[in-house]
Amino acid sequence: MAASVxxxxxxxxxxxxxxxxxxxxxxxxRIGILYGVSAFVFFLVGGLxxxxxxLQLMSADNDLIGAETFNQLFTMHGTTMVFLAIMPLSAAFFxxxxxLQIGARDVAFPRLNAFSYWLFxxxxxxxxxxxxxxxxxxxxxxxxxxxTSRQYSPGLNIDFWVLGLQIVGVASLAAGxxxxxxxxxxxxxxxxxxxxxxxTWMSFVTQFIVITAFPVIxxxxxxxxxxxxxxxxxxxxxxxxxxxxxxxLFWLFGHPEVYILILPSMGIVSEVLPTFSKKPLxxxxxxxxxxxxxxxxxxxxxxxxxxxxxxxxxxxxVFAASTMMIAIPTGVKIFNWIATMWGGQIEFKTPMLxxxxxxxxxxxGGLSGVMHASPPADLQQTDTYFVVAHIHYxxxxxxxxxxxxGIYYWWPKITGKLLNETMGKVHFWFMMIGLNLAFxxxxxxxxxxxxxxxxxxxxxxxVESYNAxxxxxxxxxxxxxxxxxxxxxxxxxxxxxxxDNPWGGATLEWAISSPPPVYNFTVIPExxxxxPLWRENGVSEIPQTPPEPIHVPGGSYWPVLTxxxxxxxxxxxxxxxxxxAITGAALVVFFAYRWAFEPxxx
Amino acid sequence: xxxxxxxxRLQQHFSQRLxxxxxxLGVTACSGSYPQSTLNPASDFGVAIDNLFxxxxxxxxxxxxxxEGLLIITIVRFRARPxxxxxxxxxxxxALEIGWTLAPAVILVFxxxxxxxxxxxxxxxxxxxxxxxxxVGHQWWWEFKYPExxxxxxxxxxxxxxxxxxLTMTSADVIHSFWIPRLGGKRDVILNxxxxxxxxxxxxxxxxxxxxxxxxxSHANMRATVVVDDAADFExxxxxxxxxxxxxxxxxxxxxxxxGVFTERREPASNSCIACHAIDGVSFGVLGPNLxxxxxxxxxxxxxxENNAMGLRRWLSDPPGAKPGSLMPxxxxxxxxxxxxxxxxxxxx
Numbered sequence: 010m011a012a013s014v015x016x017x018x019x020x021x022x023x024x025x026x027x028x029x030x031x032x033x034x035x036x037x038x039r040i041g042i043l044y045g046v047s048a049f050v051f052f053l054v055g056g057l058x059x060x061x062x063x064l065q066l067m068s069a070d071n072d073l074i075g076a077e078t079f080n081q082l083f084t085m086h087g088t089t090m091v092f093l094a095i096m097p098l099s100a101a102f103f104x105x106x107x108x109l110q111i112g113a114r115d116v117a118f119p120r121l122n123a124f125s126y127w128l129f130x131x132x133x134x135x136x137x138x139x140x141x142x143x144x145x146x147x148x149x150x151x152x153x154x155x156x157t158s159r160q161y162s163p164g165l166n167i168d169f170w171v172l173g174l175q176i177v178g179v180a181s182l183a184a185g186x187x188x189x190x191x192x193x194x195x196x197x198x199x200x201x202x203x204x205x206x207x208x209t210w211m212s213f214v215t216q217f218i219v220i221t222a223f224p225v226i227x228x229x230x231x232x233x234x235x236x237x238x239x240x241x242x243x244x245x246x247x248x249x250x251x252x253x254x255x256x257x258l259f260w261l262f263g264h265p266e267v268y269i270l271i272l273p274s275m276g277i278v279s280e281v282l283p284t285f286s287k288k289p290l291x292x293x294x295x296x297x298x299x300x301x302x303x304x305x306x307x308x309x310x311x312x313x314x315x316x317x318x319x320x321x322x323x324x325x326x327v328f329a330a331s332t333m334m335i336a337i338p339t340g341v342k343i344f345n346w347i348a349t350m351w352g353g354q355i356e357f358k359t360p361m362l363x364x365x366x367x368x369x370x371x372x373x374g375g376l377s378g379v380m381h382a383s384p385p386a387d388l389q390q391t392d393t394y395f396v397v398a399h400i401h402y403x404x405x406x407x408x409x410x411x412x413x414x415g416i417y418y419w420w421p422k423i424t425g426k427l428l429n430e431t432m433g434k435v436h437f438w439f440m441m442i443g444l445n446l447a448f449x450x451x452x453x454x455x456x457x458x459x460x461x462x463x464x465x466x467x468x469x470x471x472v473e474s475y476n477a478x479x480x481x482x483x484x485x486x487x488x489x490x491x492x493x494x495x496x497x498x499x500x501x502x503x504x505x506x507x508x509d510n511p512w513g514g515a516t517l518e519w520a521i522s523s524p525p526p527v528y529n530f531t532v533i534p535e536x537x538x539x540x541p542l543w544r545e546n547g548v549s550e551i552p553q554t555p556p557e558p559i560h561v562p563g564g565s566y567w568p569v570l571t572x573x574x575x576x577x578x579x580x581x582x583x584x585x586x587x588x589x590a591i592t593g594a595a596l597v598v599f600f601a602y603r604w605a606f607e608p609x610x611x
Numbered sequence: 612x613x614x615x616x617x618x619x620r621l622q623q624h625f626s627q628r629l630x631x632x633x634x635x636l637g638v639t640a641c642s643g644s645y646p647q648s649t650l651n652p653a654s655d656f657g658v659a660i661d662n663l664f665x666x667x668x669x670x671x672x673x674x675x676x677x678x679e680g681l682l683i684i685t686i687v688r689f690r691a692r693p694x695x696x697x698x699x700x701x702x703x704x705x706a707l708e709i710g711w712t713l714a715p716a717v718i719l720v721f722x723x724x725x726x727x728x729x730x731x732x733x734x735x736x737x738x739x740x741x742x743x744x745x746x747v748g749h750q751w752w753w754e755f756k757y758p759e760x761x762x763x764x765x766x767x768x769x770x771x772x773x774x775x776x777x778l779t780m781t782s783a784d785v786i787h788s789f790w791i792p793r794l795g796g797k798r799d800v801i802l803n804x805x806x807x808x809x810x811x812x813x814x815x816x817x818x819x820x821x822x823x824x825x826x827x828x829s830h831a832n833m834r835a836t837v838v839v840d841d842a843a844d845f846e847x848x849x850x851x852x853x854x855x856x857x858x859x860x861x862x863x864x865x866x867x868x869x870x871g872v873f874t875e876r877r878e879p880a881s882n883s884c885i886a887c888h889a890i891d892g893v894s895f896g897v898l899g900p901n902l903x904x905x906x907x908x909x910x911x912x913x914x915x916x917e918n919n920a921m922g923l924r925r926w927l928s929d930p931p932g933a934k935p936g937s938l939m940p941x942x943x944x945x946x947x948x949x950x951x952x953x954x955x956x957x958x959x960x
Contacts, residue, residue: 076829076831252786287698289700293703317797319799319806326730329727333722336719351689352701355691357691365682368682372675385663385733386664389649391797392825458819460822461823462825469819470645
């Protein structure tokens with residue numbers, strides 16, 4: 010039987026090994042692995058930038074790193090972690106897990122999927138290439154005008170940022186549409202919407218936020234690019250434009266972006282907690298609906314990033330109220346997670362530790378969030394380390410711990426081997442101690458008057474010891490990550506065989522072998538329950554070998570080549586060279602044409 | 612008066628409670644004072660925010676203890692132990708779920724009501740008779756103008772205790788944010804826009820602050836101090852600022868040479884001191900700080916360098932070296948020129 014599968018997978022460029030097979034692959038699982046590895050490397054780069062920032066701030070009046078370099082480091086730290094680490098790490102799980110959870114053979118548009126990945130990778134490399142020229146972006150990850158106008162930032166720094174983010178944005182948009190089409194169309198028979206695993210649900214909501222929020226920042230970036238390159242005046246107050254237009258557009262994207270970052274982790278945690286409590290998710294419908302509600306309400310709170318602008322008491326009151334209201338569906342999720350564990354038989358395996366850590370840390374980030382939902386209080390907190398503490402409890406204590414829960418949870422499914430439990434637990438405790446040591450003192454340094462984004466501070470502020478603690482915390486985090494990397498390396502050869510379902514999970518991905526075969530399911534299963542593997546007859550039988558030949562689409566060169574064409578356009582724009590840009594555009598048209606007419610069937 | 616005093620004591624009581632809570636929470640023992648603490652307010656605006664924050668803080672502590680407590684109890688009580696029966700599959704509980712939707716909503720009402728009250732009470736408008744000051748943010752220093760007194764100064768804002776202050780603010784270049792933590796919240800300053808802050812300082816002292824909106828290379832070096840004087844000292848300060856500087860002719864020979872260096876026309880013109888700096892009766896530049904009464908200020912260079920002979924020498928010998936990105940160029944002054952300039956600048960009392 011296996012032979013007949015092989016016969017159908019041996020397409021022109023469908024080698025299963027070798028470098029070229031990775032470059033041309035359209036297999037959602039391999040693309041998921043590519044996303045995961047690339048994003049993790051960017052995560053380490055962003056972490057290294059954070060370490061340098063922390064070393065500079067370790068003591069007052071320190072002169073380890075100069076002002077200009079420091080500004081580049083914090084700009085690239087934020088940009089990298091948001092766009093090149095957390096989002097694509099989530100995308101790694103969207104890719105690998107969603108088709109398995111809904112009982113599909115691949116995503117709806119496998120080549121578009123490959124295109125998304127290559128565009129993300131090349132866009133990320135383009136952004137980081139700015140370091141080689143010593144002109145890394147230095148206007149903050151939020152890129153406020155008019156500091157980022159050509160007048161006040163004449164160098165290539167902001168050009169790299171504007172172009173890089175547009176590229177990464179296109180990658181996210183393409184992936185967003187792809188996953189929406191996949192989840193709507195490719196669910197196995199019986200996989201009704203309200204039977205979908207919560208991770209798939211939260212990812213589904215995330216994709217809708219992606220396809221609605223990214224156009225907003227794309228518009229803002231195009232305006233900025235035109236202002237900088239062609240002298241338009243979208244953001245030039247003197248010429249009738251509006252410098253605050255940027256802030257409104259950026260945060261209209263930026264706040265939904267926060268939910269793009271956190272919802273996938275909420276989904277992961279909603280898978281891990283039931284599995285290790287041996288009990289279904291408490292209030293499945295409420296968790297799903299509150300996720301949808303968060304997705305909608307995330308659009309009505311953007312001006313809470315702008316309280317210090319002085320939009321007037323009415324606007325401040327409205328956005329304070331909407332921001333406080335979004336705490337309600339978030340709180341509901343937390344109570345539902347605790348209720349899921351209540352009455353369970355909790356097994357403290359590494360994924361579960363990270364999931365519990367997520368809940369515990371996210372509570373802290375949520376509570377400090379409510380504090381600056383109050384505009385007068387925010388006037389003392391915004392742009393200080395108090396807010397830095399808040400975002401790191403949400404994005405590190407929240408999103409990253411959730412993603413680590415996902416990594417430990419699905420690692421055996423992805424590789425067929427378990428990660429070492431002892432090292433996993435050591436890693437977890439390093440993370441918990443490190444993140445609290447790094448980020449909790451920031452609440453205090455912020456309340457004591459330390460602004461964000463300063464490369465130096467005088468000893469008389471009295472915040473030196475808090476900063477020293479934060480730096481030690483950052484080092485503890487770095488050591489924890491080394492433990493994780495060693496665990497990965499060690500487990501490659503020494504890891505225990507995982508088997509199909511090492512954790513006793515309830516969802517479809519655990520019904521097939523680890524790692525899954527290229528075609529995923531020998532037959533597309535029929536789903537009869539929200540907990541297919543926990544219910545008697547929850548899913549139709551899935552035979553060990555395919556009863557009939559399965560067609561698996563071959564790889565394709567065109568997605569990666571089209572992505573390269575896009576980068577050539579960006580390089581042309583960076584160099585202000587029309588010939589280079591036109592060459593890039595011609596490459597994109599040519600490769601997309603070849604792509605369109607390539608024989609390729611699902 | 613009685614009531615407001617009682618309120619003040621109550622407010623102090625609250626902020627002490629909060630400060631002690633913060634000290635308890637501190638992971639490292641810190642001694643000394645915190646000149647930019649938001650928890651030690653010295654104006655009506657600062658006190659209002661601190662009270663509001665204190666209320667929210669204790670609600671947050673309450674929720675933190677309840678929810679984290681529940682979480683810990685759950686994971687301890689329901690940890691897997693051999694011999695325990697298989698967990699019952701409970702899919703939800705409508706009454707409970709409605710309950711934990713409503714409970715946070717009720718708490719949020721207790722936060723939202725005082726929040727909105729505070730927003731409207733402190734919306735940046737000041738009563739009649741307030742001290743009017745125009746604030747202009749520059750890369751990287753603060754300019755203060757007193758239109759009713761005809762005073763222009765930099766880095767150091769003087770106000771009087773008990774007299775309301777109305778700041779009318781804008782920017783000369785990028786977005787900055789004016790923030791003196793102990794006197795209240797921050798407010799952005801934006802080119803071609805006017806934003807406002809109003810507060811009434813309640814104690815005499817020197818209050819530190821700095822720009823809070825990232826504004827380029829030397830964002831960290833854009834500091835400001837507010838000197839709150841009692842009424843008599845404030846009047847004296849006004850009078851001294853209104854006094855014209857000593858005429859150059861009556862200065863010491865060294866200082867006279869310094870005035871010569873100051874007014875010298877250099878190539879390019881932007882290398883001349885007078886291109887950017889104003890001194891009453893001498894020059895009219897507006898791009899840099901007005902130096903008419905430079906020696907009355909405690910600090911120079913956006914507040915990062917002490918205003919004494921050593922500090923002036925350090926600054927004049929290499930401005931961008933002291934303040935990265937500084938718009939004041941290094942014009943390679945000779946030692947003799949610097950000596951003369953320092954003497955002249957120190958005569959501007």
